Amino acid sequence: MGYSQFFNRDLSWVEFNARILHEGCKKSNPLLERLGFLAIVSTNFAEFFQVRVASLKRLAKTTNDAKDISGFTTDEIIKKINERSHEIIKNQCEEFNNQILPELSEHGLVYVKPKDFTDQQKAFSLNFFQNEIFPLLTPLRIEPNNFPHISGKNSNVIFKLKQIPGIHSDFLNSDFQKLSGEKKDVTKNNLFALIQIPQNEDKIIWFPSANSDDDEENEDDFPRRTTAKKYFTTLDDIILTYGTKLFPGFDEEKSMIFSIDRDADSGVDEDSGSHYIEAMEETLAGRDSSFAVRMLCTDGEENEELRELIAKNQELSEDDIYKINGPVHLEDFREISSRADKELFFNPWKNYYPTEINAKDNIFKSLKESDIVLNFPYESFDPVIKFISDAADDPKVLAIKITLYRTGKRSEIIKALMRAAKSGKQVTAFVEIKARFDEQRNITWVKQLEKSGVIVIYGIVNLKVHSKAALVVRRENDGIKRYVHLSTGNYNADTAKIYSDISLFTSKSEIANDITMFFNLVSGYSILQSMNTIFMAPINLKTRLLKMIEREIENSTPENPGLIVAKMNSLGHEEIIQMLYRASQAGVKVLLNVRGICQLVPGVKGLSENIKVISIVGRYLEHSRIFYFKNSGEEELYLSSADWMPRNLDRRVELMFPITDKQAFKTIKTTLMNFFDDDTNSHELQADGKWVPKENEGGFSAQQNLHDFYKRKDNPSKKDAKQEFEIRRTERKF
Structure with a gap:
């Protein structure tokens, strides 16, 4: 057929x-x-x-x-x-x-x-x-x-x-x-x-x-x-x-x-x-x-x-x-x-406050030490709110810049930005008015932000600003220090309780330089300068993806095949799909976790027999975008706000950023790979377009495994607590 x-x-x-x-x-x-x-x-x-x-x-x-x-x-x-x-x-x-x-x-x-x-x-x-x-x-x-x-x-x-x-x-x-x-x-x-x-x-x-x-209402019950x-x-x-x-x-x-x-x-x-x-x-x-x-x-x-x-x-x-x-x-x-x-109902799962961040201290003390990666909703969204709130109240902070796409009804982040502007800080908010079905809420926020003295930029003509980024500029004893937050999901405390997203805190100068350039680019005029670590749509993100897929093709051998593993909400970009087909034909193994739309046809001999596509539907909505490339052993791992769709790569302002911290890299890679071992909430796409569910009652659940990991991480004092993920040693067939 x-x-x-x-x-x-x-x-x-x-x-x-x-x-x-x-x-x-x-x-x-x-x-x-x-x-x-x-x-x-x-x-x-x-x-x-x-x-x-x-x-x-x-x-x-x-x-x-x-x-x-x-x-x-x-x-x-x-x-x-x-x-x-x-x-x-x-x-x-x-x-x-x-x-x-x-x-x-x-x-x-x-x-x-x-x-x-x-x-x-x-x-x-x-x-x-x-x-x-x-x-x-x-x-x-x-x-x-x-x-x-x-x-x-x-x-x-x-x-x-x-x-x-x-x-x-x-x-x-x-x-x-x-x-x-x-x-x-x-x-x-x-x-x-x-x-x-x-x-x-x-x-x-x-x-x-x-x-x-x-008949009496009692919320406490x-x-x-x-x-x-x-x-x-x-x-x-x-x-x-x-x-x-x-x-x-x-x-x-x-x-x-x-x-x-x-x-x-x-x-x-x-x-x-x-x-x-x-x-x-x-x-x-x-x-x-x-x-x-x-x-x-x-x-x-x-x-x-x-x-x-x-x-x-x-x-x-x-x-x-x-x-x-x-x-x-x-x-x-x-x-x-x-x-x-x-x-x-499902038994409630607690979202754990990350052990790397001291909830009582000023957050910038924790962020100086190393990169910190958070995995929502297994971990709490509170540190993100704390990041903006501490910046608003810290007299050493000079400026805050942030992109806002969907923020929720009662946003503590919005309140903190208004508080910061009223205190005299330079605050700039890039509010995307065109966020579908959130337009009226965003218009309301814009009016309140402007009234508080926040510099509000509505976006870019004919492009949606879909990237998730925040920059805090702080004067410290040794000079100006910049702190960056990047995420796959929105600055929305409500959805952070049910959407799975991953975010990065870093103070590394190379990323801070790129994000500073990014904010200047979207707010003013700029003769484009290349960023060193971060890739931006619609400028060079798609090109970078194509080059990394091409690199896997060139490096792949029968003895040491290339490997691409990607997780996203939707896959529908013709150029990307065609390149993935080429990769499959060259022997590269391709594992795709696509929650919603997938226009790629897997498992067709001579075209895509080395491509496997799964979809996870569970208690949390899978929203994070994670891209892994084997690169002949010099592995690269990226997080992004962008799906592999024409709208994201060609018509939106999106960011893709690397994970370079060794422990964070290991944790996120294991998170990504575990989804392909899920046999309780997983469906696999067939060449005829049908999705076949895997229903092993009492089997392996990637979401349950993530919850258990962060639960153990939160309480390492137990003798049997393990700080590593359980990795399923199952054979992945193509």
């Missing part, structure tokens, strides 16, 4: 969600964690359709038969995306209905649908609707030439109404005509109306318990111990059940919950100059009214008329309609976590 040389980028991303769903179906995972994986599938698909599918739909209007590197036209890609996505979402609904809900009930968390309400539950839900929800809602009638705007952010209920017998129709006709200016008989016409479901209200509504103490069954319904269900009370004189004939995913890929004019922030805010506002990409709606043949009405108005095809047998937004069910038993 012949194989294409490339998988399609977007179909590969869809398959990543299938791997997440697989984790949600694994009985070995705790129940609430399985629910969490199912919810991630929903949120991933929402963003995917808003960005990638929207982009493809716009492209389809301008191209005819042009094919991508996988050999598909745009229309073919869209069709295949919908086919596979429908299948995955159907499986997701079946898992939720047939497995998750019954098991939740067994553990005392019982979802009650309106048709199953007891008399007491009916009374409570009606009272709740009338007193808490009714005042928030606005009824919107649908007229042939006046269809109400449907926001891309909200769920909605659409009703087909019928007149209640006995109500005097002349009054209704007269009233309707006054409002619409049209002569219509409401007793003979199809009448439709919308209610928008409030976005910021709790989506899970708990029924009162027999024990009043169970989280996760709460379930001592009796707790019954709940959803806000959507309550509005669906009682929403017709907003239409006096009418009753429900049909009703349906639905939501619309809209295009969120529209950009901003980057030549807007001083009005760039205003232009971005206008773009964000426009997302709510951009063209529709997909509709999610409750399933059922009785709703066909309602689906057709919405789809026609929103110009959606049958393929664009996703009929959900269950909650339209399954992610809303994550709210039940607050009332769940501990046993329904």
